[in-house]
Amino acid sequence: MTSRKDFLQGVGLRLLAAFLMTAMSAAVHGAAETVPIGQIMFWRSAVALVPICLYMMWLGDFPHGLRTDRPGLHITRSVFGAFSMAMSFLSLAYLPVANAQALAYLAPVLVLPLAALMLKERLSNAIFIAIALGFGGVLLLLWDAFERPGDGALIGVAAGLAYAVTMAFVRVHTKMMTLTESSSTIAFYFAVVSAVIGLATLPLGWVALNAAVLGWLVLAGVIGGVGHIVANEAVARAPVSALAPFDFTGLIWALGFDLILFSVFPGVTGLLGVFAITFAALVVTFAGSRAVRDQSK
Known part of the structure; x- marks a missing residue:
């Protein structure tokens, strides 16, 4: 049973994770113009090990916290x-941050049946309505991309869909792991495996890095490492289905990054999508808090 305190902490951590992971996406988008996906994966994952290990030291879990029976x-x-990371980065290479982020938000929709089936979580009518509203907002934001795909946009859309499908499984899998494994341990091994896979692409051709691109890659790694820990801590405190709609708030940050960093901004349809997604998150805030109160009676 989830307490009200745990639920609110989970929501707060999920909101912070949404901002951090969107900021990481903006950094990846900035680097992906010139850097191959495998090279980005290596830098993002290798650099992420620094904040992850520091976090484990702060908790007093390093290095014994790396031991696992699973x-x-x-x-x-x-x-x-x-x-999932590779597909996300490929999507960011061909689409604006907001469009790639919107495709990523199909993952929470796919999480719902998985959470109900694998984790036996109960889904209220309000959560179903909010997810449907958020999904409608995503479709509104993507309307212009489908109407005028442009060079490589269809590749970005396909990669984004692949990311959404695999990420739905990853999130439910992570929720199951948090029952016995710490969030920092999960983040550590994920970063190590991803760095190794990224390094394996070196023979395919990496590029020389200038100061600006290196800055994007280091920023992506640091923010990504912290965001990964925060996201895992969130799912350890609250049901996956209740947290999923809060991912939609990252789209607001994505629009801001597109405007400030890359001079891209959606039209009226995109703004309507943002409004729908924001309203969906507000609905779930009240529905989730009320559900927690009912369970605690």
Whole structure:
């Protein structure tokens, strides 16, 4: 049973994770113009090990916290997670941050049946309505991309869909792992496996890095590492289905990054999508808090 305190902490951590992971996406988008996806994966994952290890030291879990009795679960989660990362970065290479982020938000919709089936979580009518509203907002935001795909946009859309499908599995898998594994341990092994997979692409051709591109890559790694820990801490405190709609708030940040960093902004249809997604998150805030109160009676 989830307490009200745990639920609110989970929501707060999920909101912070949404901002951090969107900021990471903006950094990846900035680097992806010139850097291959495998090279970005390596830098993002290798650099992320620094904040992850520092976090484990702060908790007093390093290095003994790296021991695990379930290496198979870590391998499965990390391999699927690495594939999801590659698809996300490929999408960001061909689409604006907001459009790629919108496609990523199909993952919470796919999480719902998985959470109900694998984790036995109960889904209220309000959560179903909010998810449907948020999904409608995503479709509104993507309308212009489908109407005028442009060079490589269809590749970005396909990669974004692949990311959404695999990420739905990864999130439910992570929720199951948090019952016995710490969030920092999960994040550590994911970063190690992803870095190794990224390094394996070196023979395919990496590029020389200038100061600006290196800055994007280091920023992506640091923010991504912190965001990964925060996201895992969130799912350890509250049901996956209740947290999923809060991911939509990252779209607001994505629009801001597109405007400030890349001079891109959606039209009226995109703004309507943002409004729908924001309203969906507000609905779930009240529905989730009320559900927690009912369970605690």
